[in-house]
Amino acid sequence: MTGSAGFERLLRAEWTKFRTVRGWVIGMGVAAVVMLAMSLLGVSGSSAGGGRGPVPVGPDGKPVNDAFTFVSRPLAQDGSITVRVTSLTGVILANGPDESPSHAEEPWAKAGVIIKASAAQGSPYAAIMVTPGHGVRMQDNFVNDNAGSSGAVSPVSPRWLRLSRSGEMITGSESVDGTSWTDVSAVRLANLPDTVLVGMFVTSPDHEVTTQGFGELDTIGGPTVATATFDHVEVEGQSGTGSWDHVVVNGGERGLPPGIEPVAEANGTFTVSGAGNIAPIVAGPGSETVEQGLIGAFAALIVVIVLGTMFITSEYRRGLIRTTLVASPRRGRVLAAKAIVLGTVTFVVGLASSAAAFALVGKIRSGRGIRVYPASSLTEVRIVVGTAALLAVAAVLAMAVGAVMRRGAGAVAAAVVLVVLPYILAVASVLPAGPARWLLRLTPAAAFSIQQSTTEYFQVTSTYTPSTGYFPLAPWAGFAVLCAWTAAALGAALVLLRRRDA
Amino acid sequence: MRCALHAEWTKMRTMAGNGWLVTAIVALTIGLSAAVSAAVDCTSAGCDADPTKTALTGVVLGQAIVAILGALVISGEYGTGMIGVTLAAMPRRTTVMAAKAVVLSGVVLAAGIAAVLGSLLAGRLILPGNGFTAGHGHPAPSLADGATVRAVIGTIVYLVLIALLSLGIATVVRDATVAIGTVLGVLFLFPVLAQVVEDPDLYRHLQQISPLIAGLAVQNTMHLADAPIGPLAGLGVVAVWAGAALLAGGVLLRRRDA
Numbered sequence: 098m099t100g101s102a103g104f105e106r107l108l109r110a111e112w113t114k115f116r117t118v119r120g121w122v123i124g125m126g127v128a129a130v131v132m133l134a135m136s137l138l139g140v141s142g143s144s145a146g147g148g149r150g151p152v153p154v155g156p157d158g159k160p161v162n163d164a165f166t167f168v169s170r171p172l173a174q175d176g177s178i179t180v181r182v183t184s185l186t187g188v189i190l191a192n193g194p195d196e197s198p199s200h201a202e203e204p205w206a207k208a209g210v211i212i213k214a215s216a217a218q219g220s221p222y223a224a225i226m227v228t229p230g231h232g233v234r235m236q237d238n239f240v241n242d243n244a245g246s247s248g249a250v251s252p253v254s255p256r257w258l259r260l261s262r263s264g265e266m267i268t269g270s271e272s273v274d275g276t277s278w279t280d281v282s283a284v285r286l287a288n289l290p291d292t293v294l295v296g297m298f299v300t301s302p303d304h305e306v307t308t309q310g311f312g313e314l315d316t317i318g319g320p321t322v323a324t325a326t327f328d329h330v331e332v333e334g335q336s337g338t339g340s341w342d343h344v345v346v347n348g349g350e351r352g353l354p355p356g357i358e359p360v361a362e363a364n365g366t367f368t369v370s371g372a373g374n375i376a377p378i379v380a381g382p383g384s385e386t387v388e389q390g391l392i393g394a395f396a397a398l399i400v401v402i403v404l405g406t407m408f409i410t411s412e413y414r415r416g417l418i419r420t421t422l423v424a425s426p427r428r429g430r431v432l433a434a435k436a437i438v439l440g441t442v443t444f445v446v447g448l449a450s451s452a453a454a455f456a457l458v459g460k461i462r463s464g465r466g467i468r469v470y471p472a473s474s475l476t477e478v479r480i481v482v483g484t485a486a487l488l489a490v491a492a493v494l495a496m497a498v499g500a501v502m503r504r505g506a507g508a509v510a511a512a513v514v515l516v517v518l519p520y521i522l523a524v525a526s527v528l529p530a531g532p533a534r535w536l537l538r539l540t541p542a543a544a545f546s547i548q549q550s551t552t553e554y555f556q557v558t559s560t561y562t563p564s565t566g567y568f569p570l571a572p573w574a575g576f577a578v579l580c581a582w583t584a585a586a587l588g589a590a591l592v593l594l595r596r597r598d599a
Numbered sequence: 600m601r602c603a604l605h606a607e608w609t610k611m612r613t614m615a616g617n618g619w620l621v622t623a624i625v626a627l628t629i630g631l632s633a634a635v636s637a638a639v640d641c642t643s644a645g646c647d648a649d650p651t652k653t654a655l656t657g658v659v660l661g662q663a664i665v666a667i668l669g670a671l672v673i674s675g676e677y678g679t680g681m682i683g684v685t686l687a688a689m690p691r692r693t694t695v696m697a698a699k700a701v702v703l704s705g706v707v708l709a710a711g712i713a714a715v716l717g718s719l720l721a722g723r724l725i726l727p728g729n730g731f732t733a734g735h736g737h738p739a740p741s742l743a744d745g746a747t748v749r750a751v752i753g754t755i756v757y758l759v760l761i762a763l764l765s766l767g768i769a770t771v772v773r774d775a776t777v778a779i780g781t782v783l784g785v786l787f788l789f790p791v792l793a794q795v796v797e798d799p800d801l802y803r804h805l806q807q808i809s810p811l812i813a814g815l816a817v818q819n820t821m822h823l824a825d826a827p828i829g830p831l832a833g834l835g836v837v838a839v840w841a842g843a844a845l846l847a848g849g850v851l852l853r854r855r856d857a
Contacts, residue, residue, distance in 0.1 A: 135792060142798025389795040396788055403780035410776060414678055504616075505776030506670055510663045513783045517791075518660065522635075525790050526656065532638035 104434065107425050111438040121404060125442065128400040128488075129450035136393035136454040143385060143467050152378065153218035155239040156287075159471060162302075163218040163239075164347040164373025166359045167211070168327075169296030176334015177261035178210045178295045180327045181275065182227050183252050187323040189304045190354060202249075204230025205558055206301035207375065208325030210260045212267055213294050214286075216344055221286045224298065224375070225258045225269035227325075233258070234556070235269040235282040239377045242556040245271050245281035257329070265289055275329065295332060296341065299325045299371035305558055320372055322357055327367040347373055379559045380470040380551040386566055387472045387480060388548035390458030391451055394484045395520075398491055399513060401443050405492035406499035406508040408439050413503045418599045428594045432500065436493045436587065443492040447485035455481050472550040479572060483547030487576065490583050491516055494541065497586035501593055515582070516541045523563045530562040534569040541582045543568070546575030603689050603698035607672075611702050614675065617668065624664045624710040624758075625717065632657030632718035633725060641730030641737055650731045651740040651750045652818040654722020658754055659811070661714050662761045665707055666782040667775075669765030672699050673848075674775030682857045692852045696770065700845065703766055704759050711758040715751055746820035753817030753834055760837045761786070764810065767844025770852055785840070786811045803827050810837045 115121055155161040172178075187202035209226025223237035225245070233245030233256060250256045257272040268283040301323035343360040345353065353359055353372055361368040380386055412418040425431050455477070462469055472480070491512070499508040519542035523533035537543050546568030553561045561567040568575055611617055635656040639648050676682035689695050719740055726739045740747045764785070769778035789809030796802045806812045806827035816826050816833030823829070828836065 135788065139792055139795045142796040142801040385797070392792060392795045395791045396784065399780050399784045399788070403776055407776050505774070506667045506674065506779045509776050509779040510667050510783065513780070513787065514660065514663050517783070517787050518663070521787060521790050522656075522659070525794055526659075528635065529639060532635075 103425075104430060107430055107434040108438060110421075110424070111434045115408070115438055115442060121408070124400060124404045125446045128397040128404070128443075129446055129453075131396035131400060132391075132393035132447075132450040133454050133457065134393065135396040136390055136458055137461070139392040140390055140458045140461055140467075143462070143465070155219050155377065156221045157238070157240065158473070159240070160378040161219055161239045162374040162376050162378055165207075165298045165300035165345075165375055166353075166369050166371030167213075167216065167294070167296055167298050167344040167346050168341045168360055168367055168369055169213075169216070169294040169344060170332065170336050170339065170341055171292050172212070172262070172295040172332065173292045173335040175261075175263050176295070176332065176336060177259060178212070178333075179257065179259040179275075179329070179331045180210055180297060181255050181257050181329040182208055182250050183255040183326045183328060185227055185229060185250050185299075185323060185325045187229065187301055187321055189321045190319055202229030202323065203301050203304060203321045203558075204228065205374070205376075205556060206299075206321065206323035207234075208299045208323060208327075208369070208371075209258050209297070211294075211296060211298045212260055212262055212286075214288075214290055216294060216346055218346060221289060222375070223260065223267035223269065223284050223286055225260050225271065225281060226298075227256050227258070229323075231556075233271050233281060235284070236375070236556065237267070237284040237286060239375065240552075240554065241284065242554070243282035245269075246279070260295070262289075262293070262295075262334075295336065297325075297327050297330070297367060297369055298375075299323055299369040300373045300375055301371060302374040302376070302558065305560075320354075322353060322370055322372045324357075324368065324370040327369065328365055330365060330367065341367075345371075374557075376557045377552070377554055379554060379557050379561075381559050381565060384470045384551075385462075385467055386470045387455075387477060387550040388566070390462070390469075391454055391480065391484050391548060393454055394451065394488065394548070395517065397447065397450065397488055398516065401447070401488050401492040402495040402512045402516070403509055405439055405443070405495035406505050406512065408435060408492075409496050409499045410503060410505035410508060413599075414505070422599050429591055432497075432587065432591055432594060435496060439496055440489045440493045444485050444489035447488035448482065451481050451484040451488075470551060476550050480548050480550060483572065483576060487544050487547055487579065490544070490576075490579050491541070494579070494583040494586055497583060497590040500590035501586065516544075516579075518542075520545055525564065530564075533563045537563055537575070538569050538578070541579045543570050543575040544579035546570050547572045600694055600698065603694050604701060606685075606689070607695075607698045607702040611672070611706060614671075617671075617706075620664055620668045620671075621706065621710045624661050624668070624707075625714045627664060628657040628661030628714035629717040629721055630657065631660045633721040636722045636725040637729070639726075639729060641726075641735055648737075649819060649821045650722065650726055650737055651719075651744075651747045651820045652815075654726060654740050655715060655718050655750060655754050655818050657718050658715070658758060658815070662758060662786065663783060665710075665758050665762045666765040666779055666786075668707065669703055669762035670769035670775045670778040670782065672703050672766055672769070674769045674773060674778055677773045677857075678775060686857050693849060696845070696849050696852055700763055700766060703762050707759050707762040708755065711755040714758070715754045719747075719751060740820075744820070749830060750818045750820055753830060754815070756834060757814045757817060757837060760814070760834070760841045761810070763841040764837070764844045767841060767846070767848040770848025771844070808836060810840045813837065 152160040185208045207226040211224035213222035214220040225235045227250045232247035235243045257275045259270045269281045270278040272278045301321045305318035495512040502508045519536040519540035523536045731737045765782045793805040813828045813833035814837035817830040
């Protein structure tokens with residue numbers, strides 16, 4: 098019995114052990130049932146959210162904020178716009194009658210020039226802008242952001258901005274004196290119509306301050322308004338010679354507060370005030386996300402950890418391990434065969450149950466009109482398949498810990514404490530965001546990032562902490578942390594299995 | 600009963616591994632408590648952390664070892680067949696169960712006192728360096744404070760109750776591995792589930808029946824009105840869980856063949 102045929106028989110032997118022990122078959126069924134039950138319980142308390150109208154979506158189908166004051170004119174085919182920005186100031190509006198407005202710029206208030214397909218919210222655009230806190234930026238289609246030079250503008254250090262269109266390519270450049278120019282970025286906007294809108298814009302996102310209380314987040318804040326001064330406005334290309342259109346793009350929602358004029362024009366100098374944001378909407382505290390519908394994975398995880406541990410410790414308890422090792426003296430192969438059979442079975446059961454939970458929860462949500470933070474179908478596949486992979490690798494980790502400790506109770510406790518406890522400490526405890534992030538980088542709990550559907554954007558101020566569903570590692574990187582722990586545990590198990598008497 | 604207690608104490612004392620478990624309860628609890636105390640910073644904006652609760656956070660880890668100890672007291676006997684000898688020597692099964700519960704409680708009580716007082720001491724030494732000073736309105740935890748004394752005693756009692764919960768569940772399922780999985784599931788799944796529940800009433804109820812959240816409400820020394828459940832009522836919830844598990848275990852132990 099050598100070579101691959103021998104390993105095949107070993108695999109079959111392990112599969113037979115798994116298949117014929119009633120407790121393990123029942124256990125896998127329990128894993129599937131608790132996954133469904135807990136997921137359904139998690140979604141049972143949800144109800145349709147606030148009555149906001151339809152949210153505009155950007156070119157990639159993701160929800161966006163698209164509200165700003167726009168001084169525009171049409172531009173047919175290629176051309177460019179150049180302006181000088183001499184100031185950008187802001188006001189945080191009073192949130193209630195007992196507060197007074199304070200003069201402070203939002204770091205991500207924006208003033209600059211924009212080329213946009215139309216005045217419709219969510220239409221493709223590219224813009225170059227100055228910001229109070231993040232210097233010059235070139236942004237396009239809501240999600241893309243490129244940094245230019247740093248520093249804010251003021252009358253003594255104004256900034257020149259230029260945006261030029263050539264076909265589908267839009268190039269943004271900046272200058273401190275209007276003569277020597279630096280390109281910030283060149284972006285391609287697909288499906289840009291022949292005639293676009295070109296002009297100046299100002300916008301200013303809501304002020305937001307989040308404090309972490311006792312395992313809960315408190316967010317306070319309010320609307321802000323930014324005002325910018327533009328001069329030396331120059332448009333090249335077929336843009337007509339007519340006057341500028343003044344549009345407040347906001348989808349009919351909240352406008353500027355009374356007393357603030359959106360646009361004032363005198364001798365070629367434009368003073369523009371705006372509120373809102375041109376940016377993707379991020380899932381903040383209280384948003385319902387896709388992965389919340391798979392919360393049952395935690396219950397299934399504990400069940401498969403128990404099963405994975407018992408897959409090896411019960412052999413020690415009953416002495417079956419000696420028979421196994423007599424039949425196949427190469428211990429590394431035994432361990433590999435066990436890991437493959439356990440991992441495969443757990444993956445298949447996990448995939449079936451997470452797909453079922455995903456489908457059922459989706460049905461319940463759409464039936465109740467619950468709006469979920471949208472995820473692409475690729476992301477949804479990653480979440481469902483990743484959940485199954487997480488369960489499979491965690492089961493193998495538990496088996497490896499079981500092989501090291503040989504005692505089921507300690508091994509289960511160790512595996513659960515390694516995988517689940519860091520998540521609880523990071524997400525629902527007194528730990529501040531910094532240490533919580535380190536827990537989710539270093540411990541196997543990092544793997545839960547495979548379920549994350551939300552995206553963090555540098556250009557959007559929000560609460561990106563583990564307790565609001567933002568993991569410090571990318572999905573597959575987090576999963577790799579769990580795999581590394583499992584590989585290390587398997588390595589330790591292999592060494593001990595070879596050294597020790599069974 | 601004295602005989603039964605003596606027998607159980609001998610088993611507890613001489614079982615290989617139990618000494619390590621007791622050491623681990625103390626070491627891991629103090630270790631995690633000290634780490635969390637060092638990580639929580641009160642000088643940053645919005646210092647809202649409860650110093651006593653912060654200093655005692657380590658019990659969330661220590662309780663896992665307490666659960667192992669509690670489960671092995673009976674499951675270990677099922678695993679080796681010792682239970683047959685035990686029940687032959689002491690046919691009154693309720694007495695056996697009671698003796699096990701008493702000895703286990705005593706051991707966990709001793710370990711819990713060391714673990715909790717050690718954690719509090721670590722917090723008292725570490726927290727002032729992170730801005731938990733009387734000047735900030737957040738004095739480091741002190742046993743001169745009534746609420747802190749309640750938190751300390753309550754946390755020790757909590758650990759004893761978790762041990763009894765584990766003993767009860769282990770008596771029901773008999774297998775130590777399954778028992779630990781069940782206990783840790785009961786402890787850890789409620790907080791995870793509560794995290795995603797939107798409905799405020801359901802959220803509150805989940806927290807109120809969760810042995811981990813309700814039980815550790817006894818550690819609160821600040822914002823008591825905001826807690827989902829009062830300190831003593833929370834401890835009562837864990838007592839109900841432990842009592843129900845012991846009752847189920849006791850009934851099954853009497854009914855079933857060993």
